[in-house]
Amino acid sequence: MPSKGLSKKQIASIAQSELKKIALWVGAVSGGKTIASLFAFLIAVRRARGTGLIVIVGKTLQTIERNIIEPLQSVELFGSLAAQTTHTKGSNTAIILGREVHLVGANDTRSEEKIRGATIELAYVDEATLLPVGFWEMLLTRLRVEGARLLATTNPGSFNHWLRIQYMLDAEAKNMVVFHFTMDDNPSLTPEYVRDMKASFAGVFYDRFILGKWTNAEGAIFDMWDPAKHQIEWASLPPMWKLLAVGIDYGTTNPTSAILVGIALNVDDLGKPHPKLYAIDEWRYESTTEKQKLTDMELSRRLREWLAEDHLPPHQPRLQPDYVILDPSAASFRVQLRQDGLISTQADNDVLDGIRTVASLLTSEHLLVTEKCTGFLKEVTEYRWDSKASEKGDDKPLKENDHSCDSLRYAIRTTETIWRQHVKLAA
The missing domain is CATH 3.30.420.280 (Nucleotidyltransferase; domain 5)
Structure with missing residues (x-):
């Protein structure tokens, strides 16, 4: 458990994520969305019946290790549960709560070949906006056993991004629930850290990573240049x-x-x-x-x-x-x-x-x-x-x-x- 515990919003998202096939945590950096989603993932791993594979998907194996495996192994975040995640750096599998979990990098359209033909019971996606839409769609077709679920996190992207247009705006029809987080939703952040994060972004990146907005990139890229x-x-x-x-x-x-x-x-x-x-x-x-x-x-x-x-x-x-x-x-x-x-x-x-x-x-x-x-x-x-x-x-x-x-x-x-x-x- 994080040092200051989970917020009511984080706890509610963990419980409500079980109500739909797809659960998406989206919002600002350090908003607490990843920790909440990982607790939901651990619960889902524990309840998995073994009818299909368990996979963690990210842009690359290295980002999966940095963003998912390392936090799961943090005693500060997960206490005694941290010992229940074992992984050899560079390996495409991990053992989580005694279950084999496959780690899948999906950095281009050809990556969908890595899961083609697979039967998946539980999938966790890190930074969903960075995935090719073809991979996401293929992943959904692989969730073909009763009770199969997809948990995902992301920072916002373009206002016209496929994830927002095709899925978030039509969440009910897609059997999807979406949780929005800002820095104010993370009880473990210090005022100094929040100040430093706000000072680290400008322009479109400030809108997305600090304000949690879906907004188009336009104008000068380095508009902070002085x-x-x-x-x-x-x-x-x-x-x-x-x-x-x-x-x-x-x-x-x-x-x-x-x-x-x-x-x-x-x-x-x-x-x-x-x-x-x-x-x-x-x-x-x-x-x-x-x-x-x-x-x-x-x-x-x-x-x-x-x-x-x-x-x-x-x-x-x-x-x-x-x-x-x-x-x-x-x-x-x-x-x-x-x-x-x-x-x-x-x-x-x-x-x-x-x-x-x-x-x-x-x-x-x-x-x-x-x-x-x-x-x-x-x-x-x-x-x-x-x-x-x-x-x-x-x-x-x-x-x-x-x-x-x-x-x-x-x-x-x-x-x-x-x-x-x-x-x-x-x-």
Whole structure:
């Protein structure tokens, strides 16, 4: 049981979730919806009759482990029940209350093949809005035994998202119950935590993750950008703890951008640690501006020459980035770099999560950018949501003014497990 117990709303949702085949907990981050849904899931596991599989579905196995398995194993949250969830990291099964539970990643439309033909008695879905609609529909067809149930959680998405339009607005006909949560519904949150969370989001992400609204993404993506808050003179950079990575967005006719990101373990005026990320320097080549299209070999040579330069002010020690993180679609350039002795890591290209992470860093002023990142400074105010995609329920940026924004996103998103040990943001 959580340290302050469950709220009346959480307890009511657990009881009422048994009244319908589908139960959905939706709302703001840290609203208590996940804990309530997991208690409901544990009760359902205990009551399962063994007539079908028990599955937990999430975007990836890693998100299932982080969002579901780790909380279930928390003594603070679940007391003695925590010992009843066992799992080997990387395995696609877990044992919960003595029952085998299958862990299914569903990050694209082909994922529905993982459950095709299965008979499922109990399913739990983490972050339902991130699932392809085809997977959700296939999952429902697999709930084909008497008493089969689906429990799901999500933060709100686009106003026109399929989950809202096709299911939530027609919940009664879909044999579905929906529970809406805000931060005020979670009795375990401190005022300081709520304040920090509210300071971590802006724009569409604030509407969804703090206010719990279903709202379309529109206008500027980084509408929180303020040069007075986010831009720093290169010469005044604090001492870097390490250079995390250089993120590279590769183009042939489009620009190629490489942005170097570092982390400094700053302390504030009161002596408290206040680590921040810094976009330190950028190399960018635009064939349309230079009137010359470079081969991969020539791009590699120029990039490596730039990497070999000093990127920090003269008073700081010479450092090189720990990782070179490359656009996952740049297969030919990856080969060329390897032939030239430069090993690259494939970027995490989860666009929406990457944008949200960068936006949170900017909103909380945990990310600063120097004047040397000229491409990013040119793009940041022009990087916009695709309004036509929003009308269809999708969140996508326009493929314009995005090259330097992408290279920064690659570097930050792919090294997140490293810098999050020091920089604390909303999960």
